[in-house]
Amino acid sequence: DAKTTQPPSMDCAEGRAANLPCNHSTISGNEYVYWYRQIHSQGPQYIIHGLKNNETNEMASLIITEDRKSSTLILPHATLRDTAVYYCIDHSGGGADGLTFGKGTHLIIQP
Amino acid sequence: DVKVTQSSRYLVKRTGEKVFLECVQDMDHENMFWYRQDPGLGLRLIYFSYDVKMKEKGDIPEGYSVSREKKERFSLILESASTNQTSMYLCASSLTFLAHSTDTQYFGPGTRLTVL
Numbered sequence: 001d002a003k004t005t006q007p008p009s010m011d012c013a014e015g016r017a018a019n020l021p022c023n024h025s026t027i028s029g030n031e032y033v034y035w036y037r038q039i040h041s042q043g044p045q046y047i048i049h050g051l052k053n054n055e056t057n058e059m060a061s062l063i064i065t066e067d068r069k070s071s072t073l074i075l076p077h078a079t080l081r082d083t084a085v086y087y088c089i090d091h092s093g094g095g096a097d098g099l100t101f102g103k104g105t106h107l108i109i110q111p
Numbered sequence: 112d113v114k115v116t117q118s119s120r121y122l123v124k125r126t127g128e129k130v131f132l133e134c135v136q137d138m139d140h141e142n143m144f145w146y147r148q149d150p151g152l153g154l155r156l157i158y159f160s161y162d163v164k165m166k167e168k169g170d171i172p173e174g175y176s177v178s179r180e181k182k183e184r185f186s187l188i189l190e191s192a193s194t195n196q197t198s199m200y201l202c203a204s205s206l207t208f209l210a211h212s213t214d215t216q217y218f219g220p221g222t223r224l225t226v227l
Contacts, residue, residue: 034215043115043201043218044154098144098156098169099203099216 003027004088009106018075020105022088025069033064033071034091036101037084044087044101047073083109114138115219117202123225130189132222134202142205143185144216145169145177147198154201160185192226199223 005023012018024033034049048055048062050071055062061074075082087104118133134143145157146169156169158177166177174196178186185204189196202219 041221041223043203043221046215046217049215098146098159099154101148101154103153 003090003100004102006086006088006102006105008103009108011108011110012075012078014080014109014111015077018078018082018107018109020073020075020086020088020107021070022073023070024088024090027068027090031090033062033068034089034099035060035062035073035086036089036099037082037086038104039081039084047086078107078109080109080111083107115202115204115217117200117219117222119222120220121223121225123227124189124192125227126193128189128192128226130192130224130226132187132189132200132202132224134185134187134204134219135183136185136202136204136217137183138204138206138217139182140204140206140217141182142216143179144203144205145175145185145187146201146203147171148201148221149198157187192224194226197224197226 003026032049032051035047036044038044048057048060050062050064064071085104085106087101115136124130142161144159146154148154155171157171157175158169160166160179163182176188200222203216205216
């Protein structure tokens, strides 16, 4: 079973920031927080990952709490194409470990 | 950009047929993975490979085999397809076997296989 907890669904207005929360209270010291998303009928797409510092790339920002028990993915200006299921994963990041996706958050961007 | 391609987006086969799903990555990644994704069950790892001719069983290897003759290509084989193998099959690759902070898995578009 996935070790992370996410709300099943969220709505966000187009052009606004979408903030997706994730709880990972059992994360261990060497595990990263990874975010992927999956648009309907496509393969998962990597978004961002972090260990303990906040991270930003061209797609999103990742805010990790100081105790590392939770994080928030921020899509700063959501578009309709951001409608997808977003998965938060705690993962050691390397080796040949398979990824364990939970149910994720279905983010719906409203026009 | 990393590109992972899969041979078919949609495939329909009959029970008992031998099925080959092909995956190719163009970034010289060492690791390659095969998953299946089913509603309510999430992503489940079937097999992975960390080098040419090397393979390891994942969580649900029964009914499947794999082949990795070249670094860029990883094939999933259903020896005798059954209806319970109807699923979305996803291939992924990652750079190295060693723990690394940027060892992200990159996925192909998926193959939706229907076994009748």
